[in-house]
Amino acid sequence: MLAILAFTMVATFMTLIMTKRLSALVALILVPTLFAVGMGYTAGLGDMMLEGVRDLAPTGVMLIFGILYFGLMIDAGLFDPLIKLIVRLAHGDAMRITIGTVVLALLVSLDGDGTTTYMITTAALLPLYRHMKMDVRIMACLIIMSSAVMNLLPWGGPTARAATALQLDPRDVFVGLIPAMVVTAIWVLIVAWMFGVRERKRLAALSQQLTEEEMSGEAVVAHDAGDVKARRPQLMWLNLLLTGALMVCLITGVLPLAILFMLGFAIALMINYPSLQQQRERISAHAGNALAVAGLVFAAGIFTGILSGTKMIDAMADWIIACVPPTLGPYMAPITALLSMPFTFLISNDAFYFGMLPILAKTGAEYGISAMDMAQASLVGQQIHLLSPLVPSTYLLATMAGIEFGEHQRFTLKWALGSCIVFLPACLVLGIFPLCASAPAGPS
Template identity: 45%
Template sequence: MLSILGFATILFFMFMVMTKRLSAFMAIVISPIIFAVIGGFGAGLGPMMMEGVELVAPTAVLLLFAVLYFGIMMDAGLFDPISRKILQVAKGDPVKIIVGTAILALMVALDGDGTTSYMIIGSAMLPIYRKIGINPLILATISVMALGTISGMTPWGGAATRAISVLGLDASEYFVPLIPAIVCGSIWILLTAYVMGLMERKRIGTELINKAAQELAMTSTAEAQYQTPKLIWVNFLLTLTLMIALVLGLAPLPILFILGTVIALLLNHRQLDDQKKIIKEHASNAVPVVMLVLGAGIFTGILSSTKMVDSMASDLLSIVPDSFGPIFTVIVALISLPLSFLMSNDAFFFGALPVLAQSAAEYGISPMEIARAGVIGQPLHSMGPTSAPLWVLLELVRRDLGSFQRFALIPVTILSLMLIIFTIVTGAISINL
């Protein structure tokens, strides 16, 4: 019964969002409440929702100040030199621009933080996309694929950290055999970007591309004349310091971005009126993101507290026949795709993964391989409703969740299936036939 309620909640949410009957915020709050009440959990909904909100509160604070910080940096022209350099190399060619996006996305995903990665990619590349006329959903799709592969599978990323800790594994032993598969996945992302670039080049047309490239080059040159190089370097050093502090873990991420925002305001907007104006301008971008994250907290809180999540994982596991024991690692990898998409990482790795590892032990499969199989679903998780950084990305590209998921679902699913093949071929996970 709990599984039915859980799957019904998720299907109802996706239907409402993808058919545009409700906004993502409305749907993510209303869906779990409806089915929790149907399941008889109405009396305890308040504490359940509050528990979920408390869980995501630090993320909401982080996203609020990350949006403000990078908004200030974009206004200050910090990323314009990068955009101009990419433009010089690409000469307006969508193939080169989109492949360049993939390279940048794979590099910045190494820091492990999705919000930061998306803000950097969007800040550097979106002006070019808009002026050339490239579909911004391509940037969003490539960014999600890169984050899910690099940050999702490396041991300093949130997903792998959870898998390693909950199963009591050694990080190096977990990671080293995965490196060839991650490299193969990165090459696949570049190939996907190349194909998307060819399609965009054909859609836009050579004449329009050349015209847009000339206009963009002239605009970039004009903008460069009015920028203060010293201030750009100061902002660059501030951002670099922030990234180093983030990687070293010198303070919690929300605190780092609060301090970074304060310093950025003092450096770039000395007057009180200017500070108020810039905060007001970027608040319109930040508030919807924070609302969605808090809504996702309610969604996760209800599904976790009612044990719907646990029941869904157990029922999915129960349908696996005993004869599939020798390929159970592959089964776990396949199961991780829908579960990662539908669940928060906490719910999947702390709730479902130990159950999967315990079942795998009956077939003589080590927890190490289950951990590697479990993170393969991260590209799909990165485009799911419980991925908090995704809401920042959607705000950047000015698209709703439904249109993004319709566009990205096929390429991201193909990437996830290819990652399963890559991990098998490279020996990161094994089949005992």
């Protein structure tokens, strides 16, 4: 019964936000609260909520100061040369812009952190998409699909979790997946090509004519990049050095992400805008975005806190595992891959990889399926995971792109599912993990 209620709660939440009946912020708070009260968990409800908020507090702080930091860099003009270069290379062609979006997002995603990827790519591409009157949902879709491919890097998170849960080397798990990642990246480029064809036709129908000034990129920067008085072109190299140092520290893990962004923001603010009045103006200019994203993160903490505190996550996992009949035991690798799609979307990565995967792997071992095969199969769902309402950085992408979270999900979901459908057969065809255990031992 608890599992049924859990699935019902998640389905209710998704329906409300995707049909625009409630905003994501309101739904994240009210839906789990009403379900928990209805299930009789009133006594410990506050503790559950606070625990969830506490767990996501570092992420919330990191996003607040990350938004403020990159907002300052945009104001100071750090990304203006990149925007101009992209515009010149695109030459007003929607096809080049969409394919360039994927290439840029794949490269920036090498740091393994979705938050910085979304900030940098959106800062560089959003002015161009708006100027060309292209659909910004396409930009958000392509960025998140590219990031999902690169999210499997050993330092990206999911691969490390899967490897840790099954006591494997993250590098070995990742290396085996590289061919399937390449195939999936090609799929993302094909999606970009399809979007480019569609946008070409739409823009041609609108008879958009670009002038020489617009083609040069100057108009894009001047029109969309903010307050000209805030520009600091003389400090561009210093800002670039500071941002590069921040990226190196993020990758090497010198300090927690939240602390690094706080320090980076303080230094950038002091260097670029030394007067108190200027500092207040820059903080005010980006406070709205920071507050919107942080509010969603803390609201997501309430959702996850109730899911965990009421043991709904455990009930969902146990119910699914119990539904797998023994006759399907030799097929546990592809079954795990299929289960990873909805479950890394509905519950957190920690809950899936540390809660469900060890049980699935133990079952697979009884049929001769190795822990490495199970770990790699469990990562198939990451192609759709970033669209989960439990992933804080996705709210950041939607907010920066200026689209509703539910709208972003509706637009991107089918293409992300396409990535899963490409990734899974690629793994099977390339022999990354088997369709069926070659010599099933049967349950002991």
